[in-house]
Amino acid sequence: MIEVKELTFSYGKDKQALHGLNFSVGDGEIFGFLGPNGSGKSTTQKILTGVLKGHGGYVSLFGQDISTVHTQDFFRKIGVLFEFPYLYANLSAVDNLKYFSSFYPAKQLRDIEEILEKLEFKADFMKKPVSSYSKGMRQRVSMARALISSPKLLFLDEPTSGLDPSGAVLFRKIIEEERAKGTTVFLTTHNMLDADLLCDRIAFITNGNIVALDTPKRLKEQNCNHRVRIEYLYQGRREEKIIEIPELERGIPFMHDEIISVHSEEPTLEDMFIQYTGRGLS
Amino acid sequence: MWGNFCSLFKKDCKMMISGKFFLVAFGSLIIYSLFINYGYVHYMNAELYNVYLYDPQGTQQEVSELIYPVASLEELNAVLSSDANGVGIDVSSGTPDIVFYYGSEKSDNHRADYALSLLHQENAYTAWIVGTNTLESKQRKEMCSELLFIEITAVGFLGIASVLFKEKQMGAIRVHAVLPFKKGLFIMAKLTVFLLSDLIFAVLMTVLNIGVSDAAVILPAVLVQTAILSLIMALTGFGCTMMLKDFRQFSLVYVVIIIFVSAPVFLSANTSVKMAWIGLHPFYHVYMGLKNACFGTPVTNPVYYICSVCEIVILFLIVQTAFHKEMGKEGSL
Numbered sequence: 001m002i003e004v005k006e007l008t009f010s011y012g013k014d015k016q017a018l019h020g021l022n023f024s025v026g027d028g029e030i031f032g033f034l035g036p037n038g039s040g041k042s043t044t045q046k047i048l049t050g051v052l053k054g055h056g057g058y059v060s061l062f063g064q065d066i067s068t069v070h071t072q073d074f075f076r077k078i079g080v081l082f083e084f085p086y087l088y089a090n091l092s093a094v095d096n097l098k099y100f101s102s103f104y105p106a107k108q109l110r111d112i113e114e115i116l117e118k119l120e121f122k123a124d125f126m127k128k129p130v131s132s133y134s135k136g137m138r139q140r141v142s143m144a145r146a147l148i149s150s151p152k153l154l155f156l157d158e159p160t161s162g163l164d165p166s167g168a169v170l171f172r173k174i175i176e177e178e179r180a181k182g183t184t185v186f187l188t189t190h191n192m193l194d195a196d197l198l199c200d201r202i203a204f205i206t207n208g209n210i211v212a213l214d215t216p217k218r219l220k221e222q223n224c225n226h227r228v229r230i231e232y233l234y235q236g237r238r239e240e241k242i243i244e245i246p247e248l249e250r251g252i253p254f255m256h257d258e259i260i261s262v263h264s265e266e267p268t269l270e271d272m273f274i275q276y277t278g279r280g281l282s
Numbered sequence: 283m284w285g286n287f288c289s290l291f292k293k294d295c296k297m298m299i300s301g302k303f304f305l306v307a308f309g310s311l312i313i314y315s316l317f318i319n320y321g322y323v324h325y326m327n328a329e330l331y332n333v334y335l336y337d338p339q340g341t342q343q344e345v346s347e348l349i350y351p352v353a354s355l356e357e358l359n360a361v362l363s364s365d366a367n368g369v370g371i372d373v374s375s376g377t378p379d380i381v382f383y384y385g386s387e388k389s390d391n392h393r394a395d396y397a398l399s400l401l402h403q404e405n406a407y408t409a410w411i412v413g414t415n416t417l418e419s420k421q422r423k424e425m426c427s428e429l430l431f432i433e434i435t436a437v438g439f440l441g442i443a444s445v446l447f448k449e450k451q452m453g454a455i456r457v458h459a460v461l462p463f464k465k466g467l468f469i470m471a472k473l474t475v476f477l478l479s480d481l482i483f484a485v486l487m488t489v490l491n492i493g494v495s496d497a498a499v500i501l502p503a504v505l506v507q508t509a510i511l512s513l514i515m516a517l518t519g520f521g522c523t524m525m526l527k528d529f530r531q532f533s534l535v536y537v538v539i540i541i542f543v544s545a546p547v548f549l550s551a552n553t554s555v556k557m558a559w560i561g562l563h564p565f566y567h568v569y570m571g572l573k574n575a576c577f578g579t580p581v582t583n584p585v586y587y588i589c590s591v592c593e594i595v596i597l598f599l600i601v602q603t604a605f606h607k608e609m610g611k612e613g614s615l
Contacts, residue, residue, distance in 0.1 A: 046610060049459070049460050050459075050460070051459045051460065051609060051610045052610055072462040072463065072464075073462070074462075075460055075461060075462035076462045078460065080457075080460045082453070082456065082457070084453055086452065086453035086454050086456055086457045087452065087454060088293070088297070088449075088452060088454050089452050090296070090297065090300040090448075091293075091296065095296075099289060099292075099293050100457065100461065102285070102286075102289040103286055103289065103461045103462050103463050104462060145457070
């Protein structure tokens with residue numbers, strides 16, 4: 001679906017944003033693109049969505065070179081959720097969606113009310129102006145806008161931003177459903193839980209370079225220290241020990257009365273993020 | 283393509299309605315019309331100059347009833363001291379000499395011509411009658427053209443900025459970068475809304491203040507000039523909105539435009555202030571084009587129209603570049 005080879009981009013003579021990125025995204029894959037602010041995530045996404053021109057290297061989408069592919073036909077096949085819910089505040093959710101969907105052929109459009117309902121949008125707000133909506137409601141309308149044209153390739157930038165935990169769960173479920181239909185998802189996020197739960201593969205980008213690219217599971221395994229933390233009770237006292245995993249092969253290698261918990265010392269995706277990018281999440 | 287244009291056009295109309303642009307334009311139309319019909323043509327009518335004649339030898343046999351004879355030079359000087367706008371004619375030397383209490387370069391000639399024309403001296407000073415306008419129709423056309431110019435350059439210009447800044451601040455412009463339509467249509471739709479609005483305004487302004495029969499004659503030329511001015515102002519407003527950060531910055535730029543663009547044009551066209559370089563000022567030609575169209579003498583020089591079209595095309599290209607740049611921006615609302 002997406003193929004990127006030696007992608008470079010510069011905003012000026014001394015402002016090189018991307019330094020030869022290489023990655024590919026398969027059909028129906030959810031690909032996570034993670035990196036700190038200013039790392040080149042948005043620049044990459046803008047190049048892929050045809051907003052930024054003048055890149056170096058080779059980029060192809062739908063099997064066609066992106067330099068020649070940015071026709072109306074290309075835009076009909078993609079859906080984009082921006083980092084912020086860009087909507088007409090004076091129009092209602094329905095009017096916004098009617099307006100944005102009017103640029104697509106009718107046969108590829110989904111039903112507005114149905115999609116809003118699926119996103120658990122409050123029905124009594126459908127015809128009220130967006131200016132009266134909460135951030136979560138605006139995000140739902142923006143997601144509906146991205147999905148309304150049944151895109152084959154979906155670019156999502158911080159999709160669960162501004163949502164409460166149940167809203168985030170709902171969005172993750174909807175993204176999974178889209179993938180199940182065959183939609184490819186390019187996910188840009190800071191939310192490590194989203195990346196961990198949704199992505200088939202993730203790439204860490206920092207200073208315009210991809211520093212790691214693999215499945216979340218393998219990335220964690222590669223950086224695992226192969227230890228477990230065991231909490232136990234012995235002679236009425238609660239104690240804790242960290243041991244190497246091979247030591248467990250012959251059973252618990254210390255005296256104990258009761259095992260309370262066993263935690264692997266596997267790093268989280270956030271640990272990976274900090275390790276690869278050298279920066280914490282902001 | 284037509285369907286996309288209609289969507290954009292409909293959305294722009296909704297934006298302008300919610301921004302109360304049409305209400306402001308309608309309010310301006312009412313205020314301008316009230317001013318012209320009940321103010322300007324009634325109270326701005328300058329009185330005729332009084333003409334005083336000193337002719338001790340009685341050389342002037344057929345003089346107008348509007349001339350007041352005086353008995354001596356002292357009396358002539360005294361009467362001009364109390365009526366500073368009056369014009370004295372001293373024929374004591376055998377030939378008429380004009381006497382003013384004070385004067386300025388342009389009005390002196392005007393007053394002198396008027397005074398001498400009243401002498402009926404062998405028809406040598408018969409004043410020319412230019413056009414068929416009565417004093418009232420002249421006043422109506424003059425003020426109509428000036429207010430139309432102000433409306434398009436001020437209200438229309440600020441209107442497009444306020445609508446676009448709203449759209450820019452909402453970030454909705456950026457969504458258009460990934461929608462399947464030709465991006466130039468976004469600009470075209472906006473221009474069409476403002477152009478139609480200005481043309482309708484021009485029709486109503488002309489009909490309400492000049493009269494239906496006179497308006498019917500001059501309207502085609504007025505609409506052409508309105509279209510030229512409207513497109514230039516809408517494109518300038520669009521470009522400024524895309525390039526400037528917020529409405530505050532835009533207001534500062536607008537003040538600069540008022541000082542360096544509109545003010546010299548108005549001063550040069552409507553007062554005795556002379557500016558040698560005003561012929562190089564493109565707005566001067568557009569303003570005079572509009573004014574002449576209102577007086578039924580439209581510009582016929584093709585160079586003017588070629589330059590106008592070139593200016594509109596160049597502005598469109600600049601606006602298109604700025605629009606693409608704005609769509610590619612990122613950031614919060």
